[in-house]
Amino acid sequence: MKNIFFSLALASGLIGTVAPQVSAKPKVQTARVVIDGSYKPESVTLKAGIPATLSFTLKSDSGCGNTVVIPALKKTLALKVGQTKTVSFTPKKNQTLAFQCPMQMLNGKVVAR
Numbered sequence: 001m002k003n004i005f006f007s008l009a010l011a012s013g014l015i016g017t018v019a020p021q022v023s024a025k026p027k028v029q030t031a032r033v034v035i036d037g038s039y040k041p042e043s044v045t046l047k048a049g050i051p052a053t054l055s056f057t058l059k060s061d062s063g064c065g066n067t068v069v070i071p072a073l074k075k076t077l078a079l080k081v082g083q084t085k086t087v088s089f090t091p092k093k094n095q096t097l098a099f100q101c102p103m104q105m106l107n108g109k110v111v112a113r
């Protein structure tokens with residue numbers, strides 16, 4: 001990645017005018033959803049292009065809400081009370097990812113900007 005940037009920067013004459021930003025690690029953004037009969041919050045906003053970790057914590061027995069389905073990621077998380085499970089992905093710009101119970105009675109979403 002660094003080499004590619006360097007070559008591009010050289011080719012486009014950027015070197016000398018813009019200092020390359022070489023960060024040690026890519027940033028990771030995190031978001032949490034608590035399931036307590038409903039999703040709290042029901043809508044999560046993430047930044048596009050930055051790796052994200054989204055966690056679901058089951059606070060109380062929420063029936064079929066104990067299972068979270070994220071169709072866009074082909075993920076199904078089965079939770080026990082007190083348990084937290086996470087999914088990791090990199091949201092794309094203007095992407096909306098739904099998360100829901102298997103019967104789609106509980107509905108939440110991740111919006112990437």
Ligand SMILES: [Cu+2]
Nearest residue numbers: 064101103105
């Ligand atoms: Cu349901």
